[in-house]
Amino acid sequence: MLQLLRHQLVRRACRSSSARFARVIPRCSPKPAARDLSTTVPLRSSAFAPQTQIFHDVAGLRQLRKDLLLNNRTVGLVPTMGALHEGHLSLVRQAASENTDVFVSVYVNPTQFGLNEDLASYPKTWESDMRMLHALDRELASLSHGRVSAVFAPNTKTMYPTLPPDSSIPGVGSFIEMRPLGQLLEGASRPVFFRGVATVCMKLFNICAPDRVYFGQKDIQQTVVIRRLVKDFHLNMEVKIGPTQREEDGLALSSRNVYLGLRRRNVGIALNQSLRKAEEQYKSGKRKRGDILWPAMAHADRIQLEQDSMDPAKRARFEVDYISLADPVTMEELEEMDETRGAILSGAIKMLPVESPRDGEELGVGGGLIPVRLIDNIVLDPVA
Numbered sequence: 001m002l003q004l005l006r007h008q009l010v011r012r013a014c015r016s017s018s019a020r021f022a023r024v025i026p027r028c029s030p031k032p033a034a035r036d037l038s039t040t041v042p043l044r045s046s047a048f049a050p051q052t053q054i055f056h057d058v059a060g061l062r063q064l065r066k067d068l069l070l071n072n073r074t075v076g077l078v079p080t081m082g083a084l085h086e087g088h089l090s091l092v093r094q095a096a097s098e099n100t101d102v103f104v105s106v107y108v109n110p111t112q113f114g115l116n117e118d119l120a121s122y123p124k125t126w127e128s129d130m131r132m133l134h135a136l137d138r139e140l141a142s143l144s145h146g147r148v149s150a151v152f153a154p155n156t157k158t159m160y161p162t163l164p165p166d167s168s169i170p171g172v173g174s175f176i177e178m179r180p181l182g183q184l185l186e187g188a189s190r191p192v193f194f195r196g197v198a199t200v201c202m203k204l205f206n207i208c209a210p211d212r213v214y215f216g217q218k219d220i221q222q223t224v225v226i227r228r229l230v231k232d233f234h235l236n237m238e239v240k241i242g243p244t245q246r247e248e249d250g251l252a253l254s255s256r257n258v259y260l261g262l263r264r265r266n267v268g269i270a271l272n273q274s275l276r277k278a279e280e281q282y283k284s285g286k287r288k289r290g291d292i293l294w295p296a297m298a299h300a301d302r303i304q305l306e307q308d309s310m311d312p313a314k315r316a317r318f319e320v321d322y323i324s325l326a327d328p329v330t331m332e333e334l335e336e337m338d339e340t341r342g343a344i345l346s347g348a349i350k351m352l353p354v355e356s357p358r359d360g361e362e363l364g365v366g367g368g369l370i371p372v373r374l375i376d377n378i379v380l381d382p383v384a
């Protein structure tokens with residue numbers, strides 16, 4: 001019904017505004033326009049011409065969104081915190097294959113960082129982010145896919161018009177929360193995290209009005225929270241999840257990996273190895289929590305002990321926060337799996353600061369002093 005209304009709105013709008021938008025892939029206007037009155041929609045005279053417009057404020061982006069809607073084009077939104085890598089780009093590619101236009105938001109959202117977390121040191125790589133998006137946009141042009149039409153990079157005054165944004169647990173401000181979903185697992189260790197994520201995503205969705213939103217499976221609980229947000233607040237958009245992009249040995253790509261340095265990076269793979277051991281149990285027919293999780297716990301314990309007993313100049317110590325077998329919709333822990341429903345295996349470890357750095361050792365951004373939280377997961381698909 002909504003789709004029908006939307007269609008009618010677009011068709012009505014197209015009839016009355018074809019001249020204005022005729023230079024923008026004019027799907028509903030066969031005649032070339034006499035004049036281009038649009039100030040926001042880029043020319044598409046050459047498919048290879050740079051397309052991406054950068055917005056720091058809401059009004060310009062909203063105008064572009066309106067213009068696109070009136071031209072019957074679709075928008076896929078990829079929310080990010082910048083420091084882009086192949087994981088982000090894979091989501092943009094997916095969005096471009098399913099929409100005519102892709103919006104990428106770049107905003108390090110303060111309300112999802114606890115007061116003692118790494119907000120201040122979160123990597124900021126604006127120039128290289130833009131270079132990557134421009135290069136990807138050129139690649140998309142040659143594939144005749146959708147293009148990266150907009151990068152939305154607001155400041156905090158724009159995102160939180162009633163300042164200041166509060167990251168304390170009592171939290172003064174306007175927030176969205178999912179309970180208990182947002183308090184489990186990542187939420188137990190980062191108590192304001194999902195409140196901040198749900199709140200900023202609601203703002204981004206309201207500003208961008210996307211047809212589809214794209215999130216990575218790497219942050220699996222976040223995808224569950226977003227699905228819940230869209231369902232419970234009747235948001236008119238589809239949630240799409242892209243697969244986790246990994247290094248060759250299985251380490252999930254993550255913006256925070258730049259802090260690891262070689263020593264911690266090589267040990268950090270223990271999390272993925274542990275989860276894969278649990279997955280093997282599921283594949284071999286095990287359905288009880290203990291049977292599935294014990295080899296994962298045992299593997300993580302073994303690597304931890306190995307590291308603890310090594311020379312401080314060589315080791316990379318870590319703490320296991322959790323290894324979980326949870327329901328795919330509620331994220332509540334399972335004692336036994338219902339194989340028709342599937343489950344989510346997930347885990348988090350904290351890589352501790354590097355001890356006794358050696359001369360010339362590659363320690364990563366921050367000189368090995370910043371603790372790094374690594375998360376990963378494997379979806380156990382339902383058995384048909």
Ligand SMILES: Nc1ncnc2c1ncn2[C@@H]1O[C@H](COP(=O)(O)OP(=O)(O)OP(=O)(O)O)[C@@H](O)[C@H]1O
Binds near residue numbers: 088215217
């Ligand atoms: N390896 C990956 N594969 C697929 N998607 C990813 C990957 N890493 C991040 N994403 C997705 O990109 C989007 C933006 O994530 P974000 O900017 O926080 O990057 P990040 O690498 O997850 O950073 P962080 O170090 O904070 O975890 C999220 O939907 C996230 O799930």
Ligand SMILES: CC(C)(CO)[C@@H](O)C(=O)[O-]
Binds near residue numbers: 080109
């Ligand atoms: C979804 C998000 C951009 C919200 O700030 C962030 O949590 C992230 O990058 O995954």
Ligand code: BAL
Binds near residue numbers: 219
């Ligand atoms: N990738 C999720 C954002 C965060 O960890 O803060």
